[in-house]
Amino acid sequence: MERTDHGVTIDGFAMDDYPVVHVLWQRGDLWLRPSDGPEATLLKLTRDPDLFLVARDGDGRLVGTVMGGWDGRRAYVYHLAVAPESRRRGIADGLMDELEARFRARGAVKAKLQILVDNDVSREFFRRRGYLLEADCEPWGKELVEGGAPPCR
Numbered sequence: 001m002e003r004t005d006h007g008v009t010i011d012g013f014a015m016d017d018y019p020v021v022h023v024l025w026q027r028g029d030l031w032l033r034p035s036d037g038p039e040a041t042l043l044k045l046t047r048d049p050d051l052f053l054v055a056r057d058g059d060g061r062l063v064g065t066v067m068g069g070w071d072g073r074r075a076y077v078y079h080l081a082v083a084p085e086s087r088r089r090g091i092a093d094g095l096m097d098e099l100e101a102r103f104r105a106r107g108a109v110k111a112k113l114q115i116l117v118d119n120d121v122s123r124e125f126f127r128r129r130g131y132l133l134e135a136d137c138e139p140w141g142k143e144l145v146e147g148g149a150p151p152c153r
Contacts, residue, residue, distance in 0.1 A: 008063065008091050010098045013052035015042060020062045021054065021081075028081035031116060034146075036079075044069075051102055055082070055091050066095040068103060075108035080122075096129060114139060 013021065018038055025032055034040065044067065045052055051068030063086040069076040077099065082091045103111055113131065115122045123133075 007089060008055040008057055008094055010053055010055055010094060012049060013045065013054050013065065013067075015045065017054055017062060017065075021065045024062070024065055024081040024083060025079055027084060028079075029119075030079055030081060051099065053095055053098060055095055057086065064091040064095050066092075066099050068099045070103065070106050070108060075103035075106070075111040077111055077113040092125060093129075 015038070018041055022032075022036070025036065035044075048068065048070055051070060053066050053068075054062050055064035057063050064080075064082040066080040067078040069078060077096075080092055080095065082095075100111065111131075113126065115126065
């Protein structure tokens with residue numbers, strides 16, 4: 001457990017946290033897919049347990065989460081979410097600071113993420129952190145399971 005200067009404690013996710021985390025994802029208007037259910041979340045937890053983080057306030061209430069992935073070449077950021085009533089307090093920065101440090105410790109030299117096209121708040125947040133839109137490549141994907149991706153706009 002790590003105390004941050006953002007007034008929260010950053011800790012690893014445990015499956016007991018899943019119901020609250022899932023609600024945070026919903027409240028954060030994230031596009032939820034079949035891979036966000038409890039079974040797939042448990043699978044993710046077994047793959048990179050130290051890259052799935054939660055933030056708790058001084059009362060121990062779970063107020064934020066972020067999930068990271070590492071494929072041995074690139075680091076990936078998924079599902080950064082902070083409870084609406086806890087936003088603008090540095091919690092997202094605290095989660096990302098810790099996740100990026102853990103990526104670097106694994107040897108990652110680059111982190112990637114995807115932002116839905118109409119999410120200007122996330123665009124500005126990640127731009128401020130030094131992330132750039134990579135306009136020289138196109139995100140391509142294939143649904144392997146029905147409902148696995150947001151609809152194209």
